[in-house]
Amino acid sequence: MSVPRVPFEKYHGTGNDFLVVRADADVPDRAAFAAAHCDRETGVRAGERSEGRRGADGVLFLSLDAEATPPRVPMTLVQPDGSIAEMCGNGARCAALWATRDCGARRVVLDTPAGDRRATVTDPGAGAADPATVEVEMGRPSFDPERVPLSEAVGEPLVEENVEGLTVTAVNTGVPHAVAFVDDVNAVDLDAVAPPVRHADVFPEGANVTLASVADDGDDGDDERTDAAGASGADAADADAADGADDAPVAFRQRTYERGVEGETRACGTGAVAVVAVARRLGLTDGASLRVSPPGGDLRVTVPAGGPATLTGPATREFAGELEADPR
Numbered sequence: 001m002s003v004p005r006v007p008f009e010k011y012h013g014t015g016n017d018f019l020v021v022r023a024d025a026d027v028p029d030r031a032a033f034a035a036a037h038c039d040r041e042t043g044v045r046a047g048e049r050s051e052g053r054r055g056a057d058g059v060l061f062l063s064l065d066a067e068a069t070p071p072r073v074p075m076t077l078v079q080p081d082g083s084i085a086e087m088c089g090n091g092a093r094c095a096a097l098w099a100t101r102d103c104g105a106r107r108v109v110l111d112t113p114a115g116d117r118r119a120t121v122t123d124p125g126a127g128a129a130d131p132a133t134v135e136v137e138m139g140r141p142s143f144d145p146e147r148v149p150l151s152e153a154v155g156e157p158l159v160e161e162n163v164e165g166l167t168v169t170a171v172n173t174g175v176p177h178a179v180a181f182v183d184d185v186n187a188v189d190l191d192a193v194a195p196p197v198r199h200a201d202v203f204p205e206g207a208n209v210t211l212a213s214v215a216d217d218g219d220d221g222d223d224e225r226t227d228a229a230g231a232s233g234a235d236a237a238d239a240d241a242a243d244g245a246d247d248a249p250v251a252f253r254q255r256t257y258e259r260g261v262e263g264e265t266r267a268c269g270t271g272a273v274a275v276v277a278v279a280r281r282l283g284l285t286d287g288a289s290l291r292v293s294p295p296g297g298d299l300r301v302t303v304p305a306g307g308p309a310t311l312t313g314p315a316t317r318e319f320a321g322e323l324e325a326d327p328r
């Protein structure tokens with residue numbers, strides 16, 4: 001008897017990578033599916049002989065209502081630990097590109113557990129393998145203790161407080177982030193310092209742990225860059241080409257340890273928005289639109305005083321195939 005399989009496509013946004021599966025695919029246990037196929041040691045890869053990175057940071061289950069104006073894209077991100085994330089900035093760009101390539105519309109509304117998020121593919125890229133540039137409205141960052149959320153005992157925003165040895169500010173940018181500004185993000189052992197903060201009692205639903213440092217003047221963000229997709233240096237160059245031809249210097253470097261992945265990812269979009277929101281709150285910048293540089297490529301973040309934040313950056317389709325529907 002043949003094993004049931006489902007079609008998938010692989011996408012990444014600045015190295016934060018996702019399997020895209022249609023929501024109506026017959027996947028009996030989404031958590032088990034994500035755990036098996038996202039595994040970095042044994043999970044999906046481009047082909048038998050591929051030396052590219054295995055696995056993924058999550059599975060985006062997507063559907064498309066192309067009759068709506070603009071088209072609507074219900075989006076559910078199932079993470080490698082089986083949890084469902086309310087929002088994902090890099091995944092949102094991938095979802096918008098997937099929908100655009102399916103129905104042709106460059107503007108779509110992503111229907112996420114955090115609310116509706118408008119997305120625009122501002123540059124679709126020259127071909128299917130080329131990175132596109134996508135702008136996503138990310139909602140208003142919130143420091144409200146109930147929105148982060150913080151534990152009931154905390155009645156006010158958590159701003160520059162010591163949590164498990166790290167001085168953090170808590171913000172919700174669709175998902176909770178504990179943001180710590182440090183002298184040099186690359187000098188911190190993130191895998192050691194992040195887990196106690198991610199699981200701290202003050203965060204009843206956990207938190208992503210995001211480090212940020214002010215970039216040196218004139219820093220173009222390229223010197224520490226890892227290869228975004230893990231296959232060749234071309235993808236990191238693609239990320240540059242697709243970040244909106246952005247010649248502005250990098251304002252902040254970023255690294256994020258993600259809840260649900262339980263490890264560092266090459267980029268985190270909600271984390272990039274969190275960095276700028278917290279920087280503004282702490283008076284580190286009065287710039288509303290800034291370039292943020294995680295390891296996988298650069299992102300443009302806008303956090304206006306009275307409106308929703310936006311996140312702009314690349315999205316790239318890597319490959320497609322079929323996966324075992326029930327790998328339990």
Ligand SMILES: N[C@@H](CCC[C@H](N)C(=O)O)C(=O)O
Pocket residue numbers: 016079084085086087088089090091175176208258259260261265267268269270271
């Ligand atoms: N990588 C994402 C964030 C995904 C959700 C996060 N891991 C959580 O559980 O809160 C992004 O690009 O925003």
